[in-house]
Amino acid sequence: MVVSPDGVWYRQANSEVIERFIQEHLIGNKVVEEYAFLTILCQKPP
Numbered sequence: 001m002v003v004s005p006d007g008v009w010y011r012q013a014n015s016e017v018i019e020r021f022i023q024e025h026l027i028g029n030k031v032v033e034e035y036a037f038l039t040i041l042c043q044k045p046p
Helices: 015-027
Strands: 008-010 036-039
Touching: 008 015
Parallel strands: none
Antiparallel strands: 008 036
16 A cells, blocks of 8 residues: 555555554654555655
8 A cells, every 4th residue: 555645655454554544644644654664755746
């Protein structure tokens, strides 16, 4: 699973982990480090 435009790729995306991605990354703007395996620096649109 990838969160774009942040460029963070996550592994082990089951329903419980996806809920954490939503709460911590999408809402809280914090990468869930224990599941992130790749971050590609992307330029955010203006």
